[in-house]
Amino acid sequence: MRIRNTLPYTFLVPTVLLLIVLAFTPLIYAVMVSFTDRTLFEPTSSWVGFENYSKLLGDRRFVSSAWVSLKWEVVTVSATMLLAVGLGVLMFETASRRQRAFFSLVFLVPVLLPRVCAAFVWKFAFHPLYGIITFPYRAITGRPLDVLSDPNSALLAVAFVDVWQWGFFFAVIVLKLLESLPPQPIEAARLDNAKPWEIHFYITLPMLKAPLVSLALVKAIESLRSFDLIYVMTRGGPGIATETLDMYAFSQGFIESGNIAYASAIAVIMLIATIVIFTVIWKRVNR
Amino acid sequence: MTVVKSRLVATTAVFAFALTGATVAFAADKVCTEDLRILSQPWDGLTTTEKFADEFKELSGVGFQIDYLNENDRRAKSRADASTIGRYNVYYIDEANLAQFAAADWIVPITDYYPAEYDFEDFDPGRRTTATFDGKVWFAPITGGGDLMVYRTDLLEAADVKPPETLEELMVAVEKLHDPDNGVYGISLRGGRGSGANVWRWMPYFKGMGGEWFVDGKPAFNNEAGIKATETYLKLFEYSPPGTQTGSWDESTGAFNSGQVALIIESAPLGAMTLDPDVSSVSDKVAFGIPPKPLTGGGYAHGFAVGVKANKTEEAKKCAALWIGWATSKENEERRFEVGQPGELNRTSIFKSKAFAEKFGTELPAALEATAAVTAVNFWQNPKWPELGDRWGIILEELITGQRDDIPAALQELEDFANTLTAG
Amino acid sequence: MKSNFFGQTILWLFALIVIVPLGWTLLNAFKVNADLLTPVPKLFFSPTLENMAYVLGRDSVFAALINSLIVCLSAVAIGLALGLPGAYAIARHPNRITKEIQFFVLSLRFLPPVAVAIPLMVIWLNLGIYDTRIGMIIAYSLITISITMWLGIPSFVSVPREVEEAARIDGYGPYAVFFWVALPVAGKSLLGALAFSFILVWNEFLLALMLTTADAKTLPIIASEMSQMGMNVPWGVLNAAVVLLSLPPLMLLGLLSGFLNRAFAQKTR
Numbered sequence: 001m002r003i004r005n006t007l008p009y010t011f012l013v014p015t016v017l018l019l020i021v022l023a024f025t026p027l028i029y030a031v032m033v034s035f036t037d038r039t040l041f042e043p044t045s046s047w048v049g050f051e052n053y054s055k056l057l058g059d060r061r062f063v064s065s066a067w068v069s070l071k072w073e074v075v076t077v078s079a080t081m082l083l084a085v086g087l088g089v090l091m092f093e094t095a096s097r098r099q100r101a102f103f104s105l106v107f108l109v110p111v112l113l114p115r116v117c118a119a120f121v122w123k124f125a126f127h128p129l130y131g132i133i134t135f136p137y138r139a140i141t142g143r144p145l146d147v148l149s150d151p152n153s154a155l156l157a158v159a160f161v162d163v164w165q166w167g168f169f170f171a172v173i174v175l176k177l178l179e180s181l182p183p184q185p186i187e188a189a190r191l192d193n194a195k196p197w198e199i200h201f202y203i204t205l206p207m208l209k210a211p212l213v214s215l216a217l218v219k220a221i222e223s224l225r226s227f228d229l230i231y232v233m234t235r236g237g238p239g240i241a242t243e244t245l246d247m248y249a250f251s252q253g254f255i256e257s258g259n260i261a262y263a264s265a266i267a268v269i270m271l272i273a274t275i276v277i278f279t280v281i282w283k284r285v286n287r
Numbered sequence: 288m289t290v291v292k293s294r295l296v297a298t299t300a301v302f303a304f305a306l307t308g309a310t311v312a313f314a315a316d317k318v319c320t321e322d323l324r325i326l327s328q329p330w331d332g333l334t335t336t337e338k339f340a341d342e343f344k345e346l347s348g349v350g351f352q353i354d355y356l357n358e359n360d361r362r363a364k365s366r367a368d369a370s371t372i373g374r375y376n377v378y379y380i381d382e383a384n385l386a387q388f389a390a391a392d393w394i395v396p397i398t399d400y401y402p403a404e405y406d407f408e409d410f411d412p413g414r415r416t417t418a419t420f421d422g423k424v425w426f427a428p429i430t431g432g433g434d435l436m437v438y439r440t441d442l443l444e445a446a447d448v449k450p451p452e453t454l455e456e457l458m459v460a461v462e463k464l465h466d467p468d469n470g471v472y473g474i475s476l477r478g479g480r481g482s483g484a485n486v487w488r489w490m491p492y493f494k495g496m497g498g499e500w501f502v503d504g505k506p507a508f509n510n511e512a513g514i515k516a517t518e519t520y521l522k523l524f525e526y527s528p529p530g531t532q533t534g535s536w537d538e539s540t541g542a543f544n545s546g547q548v549a550l551i552i553e554s555a556p557l558g559a560m561t562l563d564p565d566v567s568s569v570s571d572k573v574a575f576g577i578p579p580k581p582l583t584g585g586g587y588a589h590g591f592a593v594g595v596k597a598n599k600t601e602e603a604k605k606c607a608a609l610w611i612g613w614a615t616s617k618e619n620e621e622r623r624f625e626v627g628q629p630g631e632l633n634r635t636s637i638f639k640s641k642a643f644a645e646k647f648g649t650e651l652p653a654a655l656e657a658t659a660a661v662t663a664v665n666f667w668q669n670p671k672w673p674e675l676g677d678r679w680g681i682i683l684e685e686l687i688t689g690q691r692d693d694i695p696a697a698l699q700e701l702e703d704f705a706n707t708l709t710a711g
Numbered sequence: 712m713k714s715n716f717f718g719q720t721i722l723w724l725f726a727l728i729v730i731v732p733l734g735w736t737l738l739n740a741f742k743v744n745a746d747l748l749t750p751v752p753k754l755f756f757s758p759t760l761e762n763m764a765y766v767l768g769r770d771s772v773f774a775a776l777i778n779s780l781i782v783c784l785s786a787v788a789i790g791l792a793l794g795l796p797g798a799y800a801i802a803r804h805p806n807r808i809t810k811e812i813q814f815f816v817l818s819l820r821f822l823p824p825v826a827v828a829i830p831l832m833v834i835w836l837n838l839g840i841y842d843t844r845i846g847m848i849i850a851y852s853l854i855t856i857s858i859t860m861w862l863g864i865p866s867f868v869s870v871p872r873e874v875e876e877a878a879r880i881d882g883y884g885p886y887a888v889f890f891w892v893a894l895p896v897a898g899k900s901l902l903g904a905l906a907f908s909f910i911l912v913w914n915e916f917l918l919a920l921m922l923t924t925a926d927a928k929t930l931p932i933i934a935s936e937m938s939q940m941g942m943n944v945p946w947g948v949l950n951a952a953v954v955l956l957s958l959p960p961l962m963l964l965g966l967l968s969g970f971l972n973r974a975f976a977q978k979t980r
């Protein structure tokens with residue numbers, strides 16, 4: 001550079017400073033509040049040290065919600081990736097150019113819907129008496145089917161909606177990734193009479209390993225935002241079967257007791273866990 | 288029943304005529320300066336009242352906006368709002384959170400502000416009592432009552448079952464009436480969490496079996512009464528239709544009104560709803576009774592109170608009270624009555640009117656009167672009740688949906704929670 | 712071809728899983744309760760406009776629509792004003808520091824929304840901007856700035872350096888190059904990035920739920936309130952609310968699909 005260019009400074013410094021203020025103020029505040037006994041009802045509070053944290057360890061709802069959150073991550077990420085790869089390959093193999101364009105457009109719709117709307121659409125579709133999805137079951141057996149109040153199926157039903165939103169979207173991306181691959185290796189394999197699934201399993205998918213891992217990571221990050229779906233569909237019920245960490249924190253802070261300090265302690269634990277885990281994974285993947 | 292219906296049209300017309308004559312023209316100097324914001328639960332009766340917003344505008348000079356939330360959300364939201372910035376001029380208060388709101392000075396006693404011309408004394412005495420805390424009356428009722436037993440005459444007749452008068456008879460009857468293969472369930476209950484939801488319907492068993500929440504300031508529910516009440520409630524749930532396990536009033540009464548349930552014990556407004564062919568497919572085959580012994584009916588009342596934070600000045604408080612007075616006025620109750628929304632009636636002058644008797648016959652009013660004798664305060668009258676009740680609601684929901692089955696351990700967990708609650 | 716037929720059937724089945732529930736919701740928005748609450752789903756019915764009229768006629772919906780529009784558009788504008796220059800600087804000056812900044816911007820997405828929402832609520836209460844549009848705009852700016860930056864970087868990287876060099880030889884300074892060359896050339900894919908950030912905040916729920924109570928409520932909050940009404944749920948009204956809330960993001964469908972196509976077309980090179 002001949003002249004000292006000021007552009008990177010003027011363009012970056014204010015923005016980064018603003019982001020740091022916007023992000024760190026609440027985080028530091030959350031940590032501070034979690035060491036007090038602050039409630040929603042009284043502005044005064046006193047320092048209680050690690051009391052909230054030690055209470056959390058003995059709180060079965062906290063333990064359960066941490067477990068539910070973990071299940072949620074595993075189920076939604078793996079199901080989304082399976083659907084995305086399967087459907088992406090299927091489109092690549094069987095659909096014509098025009099069909100691909102059409103399906104790509106259709107499969108983009110679910111992810112654009114507000115989560116609240118997607119949750120409602122499916123909540124009503126799953127309705128035990130009037131739902132369109134439960135209708136075949138009702139027609140055949142003559143009995144209602146209530147997936148959202150059965151503790152064994154409720155979490156899966158909500159996860160289904162999440163996968164419905166993201167899996168189709170990622171399938172479109174997988175299709176575009178496949179289209180971007182050089183055609184020669186695929187042609188060569190075809191000439192060797194390889195079956196389509198062999199081609200993809202042994203050739204194309206390994207070639208796409210890096211972007212697929214990134215996709216899975218993006219999904220893992222987005223899966224942290226399960227709150228809207230659970231809030232509208234089950235409220236963490238039946239019992240605490242679908243209560244994730246964020247739902248539990250919200251319940252403690254607002255619905256049940258207004259215990260902001262306790263809710264903050266839950267949030268801080270979530271925060272530390274996600275930042276540590278994702279930073280490690282992201283840095284490792286992008287090395 | 289068809290006779291009743293045709294007569295109904297005629298009487299309503301007469302009634303409406305009488306009304307216009309009786310309308311008092313209030314010389315209210317327009318006290319309001321800003322539009323009012325009201326937090327409420329959805330009631331058909333309020334939707335009817337909303338249609339006359341112009342009338343209120345003329346009366347007060349301002350408009351109003353009602354935000355509707357379901358019961359659990361309304362409780363959480365009103366508490367969060369009142370304790371922080373208090374945007375709502377009028378809060379929707381019920382028997383369960385009255386103590387909390389009154390003790391925290393989030394509302395003012397309604398009788399200090401209720402306009403005299405709307406005649407507060409006309410409200411049903413039971414509801415005025417429920418609206419009382421610490422010797423003062425805090426809200427003007429929009430709905431309330433005790434419990435009614437509603438049953439299907441056709442199904443009971445077919446199964447040769449008499450309307451149960453005791454809990455034992457109830458258990459036998461429910462089992463006998465239960466026929467899910469033909470789409471008939473024995474009873475309908477509420478399983479969804481909440482101090483005003485599943486816990487509300489569980490409490491009559493608990494209280495009826497001699498249970499007490501606290502004795503000498505110590506939790507007292509973890510005993511025979513608590514265990515037996517829970518066992519009974521869970522047993523009855525085997526006969527309750529799908530959807531009610533995590534449902535509340537809506538699912539439970541909806542199942543009855545759509546003809547899937549033989550018998551139900553629910554809050555009193557259900558009685559008149561089941562007679563309304565617009566919402567009930569069984570309107571011509573229901574009858575009423577009081578809850579079987581020893582169940583105690585859950586006495587409740589919901590209504591409107593003047594918020595403190597949003598109404599900083601005396602004028603603002605008067606304005607909010609003017610809206611409450613107008614919305615709960617005899618005139619507006621008569622409008623609700625005319626369009627067949629009897630759940631939102633609270634005035635003695637209406638209950639005792641000829642039109643009321645003609646519309647609902649003698650049976651329902653008689654049952655409503657009889658149930659007053661078994662109506663009781665089932666919950667713990669304390670500002671911390673919502674917290675305790677909600678916690679039990681979650682545990683009870685877990686029991687109902689089969690995530691846990693150890694009832695003594697469940698009650699023990701609640702007791703531990705109650706101890707931390709009363710200690711703090 | 713047999714396998715092709717089989718594959719096509721499955722493809723269409725998946726498409727139906729997307730289309731049927733949405734189409735059903737659309738139909739339900741024009742039904743009265745009696746047509747909605749039937750054990751056997753009703754495909755033919757006499758449609759009513761009452762639900763739509765009710766939703767559109769409610770003051771709370773109108774107020775929420777205004778709130779949503781003001782809050783989201785302002786936040787997107789802030790994201791554009793601050794995020795795009797930042798993205799350009801990172802794209803044009805790849806080094807250790809900018810790489811760290813890039814990661815920091817991404818890591819903001821790792822933050823669990825509750826962990827931001829709970830403390831923000833307390834802070835906003837203390838500052839007196841709880842339940843105001845300003846408070847919402849500031850909170851949403853965190854989302855829009857970081858997303859615009861994150862998606863903007865690859866768009867600027869794909870602007871050929873030669874074009875910028877040519878402009879520089881013509882006497883353009885670094886700022887002029889950004890405004891007159893880089894921005895217009897990357898324009899189309901930047902538009903996609905902005906559409907994406909708009910949709911994110913338009914659909915946002917948790918922060919809005921915790922940072923507003925009455926005055927600044929956005930549309931998703933109103934929709935959720937309607938869906939939870941409980942007593943005698945007005946299902947038709949609800950379906951109508953869902954349809955109306957979903958329209959704006961769907962109108963951006965074309966823009967986003969183009970954005971995706973371009974983003975992946977670059978990879979082929």
